[in-house]
Amino acid sequence: MQELINRAKELLADGTVARVLGWKAGDLPYNPEPAYFEKEEDFADFVYNGFCGANLSKYMIEASKLEGKTLVCLKPCDTYSFQELMKEHRVDRDKAYIIGVGCKGKLDIEKIKAMGIKGIKSISGAEIDDEAETLTIDTIYGEKSCAYKDAMLERCHVCKGKDHMIFDEIIGESKETKDADRFAEVEKIEAMSPEEKFAFFQKELSKCIRCNACRNVCPACSCRKCVFDSNKFDSAQKANVDSFEEKMFHIIRAFHVAGRCTDCGECSRVCPQGIPLHLFNRKFIKDINELYGEYQAGADLEPRTPLTDYRFEDAEPGIVAERG
């Protein structure tokens, strides 16, 4: 991490960049937050560890409008989002100096808490230079430890790979963390009966408090004016008065990013209610892969995305009923 800080300070000092977009320590040991660093002394609370899950590419939309270049720290999966935003002309490549930071899988504090580890004072073993094998957690009830892998975010178990898609330079080692099938959960739901499916989603979605965190964090959800904020539709900021609104919101949210979603998993990470929102996005990705050919959003700069493209011989919508 020191290498990253030194390099950032160097670029800031020689005027290559006007600011650095990274993570600063939060008020708890496991909630670092995205922040700008403009002066050398700001770097005192710069952090980059296993809890820095936030995808900074969305912040580049605003940063692209600022004077001068912004140094942005992107993890391998964040570079997909950045490239997708470039494709949509939402970020300016010339305004960004991308440092590809190494990633050994990001951690989910909820998983650690679910293991019964509470009252956390500090966590070691999550620094980027560490081996990422075990975490040692100092709690008010004494020292506890757990395997790094068991505390990893769901998205890291289906990691897209440790290569950065776009970068100016790379600092730090990355590690392959994929150990599960990306579509296994989706397939499990597909195999259920309609009643079971409905009950499953009813149960998950009824937890939604409509805080809009999933929308606000999503790098693909970057409209200036969102349909869910528009007073022309009656969906504007509607509290969840009935189960329909919840389903409507989540189906449309996922639909609006279909074909552009890079599966970065931020929606599920930020959900305060722990709703597995990635299941919606992944269903669309799976359908797109099966019906219109394998596609990974953000892996290239090809302007045609599955929903802005067509083939004469595309499947008819009736295929859904035929597949059963």
Next chain:
Amino acid sequence: MSIEKNEEFRPKIVAFCCNWCSYAGADLAGSSRMSYSADVKIIRVPCSCRVNPMFILRAFERGADGVIMCGCHPGDCHYTSGNFYARRRMTLLFSMLDYIGVENGRTRVEWVSAAEGAKFSQTMHEFVDKITSLGKNVRLEDLRCRN
């Protein structure tokens, strides 16, 4: 004295028809004196591509039991390619509805040209029968909209 109530289930069906083909097809069905069920309510749209996935969900919310979208045959779109995009969108949306457990027979896409009055009438008959057999839509409706 009692009022006789008709308890027989009559489905409410919303049909989004494109202005250039299917709406004209429905017109032809009418002027050729071919019948189709009065349960079908047609909404005219400029192109099948105009149909936002939200329209379909809203129709269900407001009490529709089935939603059918009709457009020009692929390749015949008045705007060259609108129905191709609509086709991909609807495929994904229907698949998602199936995924969350809404019976997939409640949605359908059919391509009807302006010359296919008979096809329009037949498609609507089939769809009404299908929805009648599925019964009332209870999974996607807003309880406040129940009459």
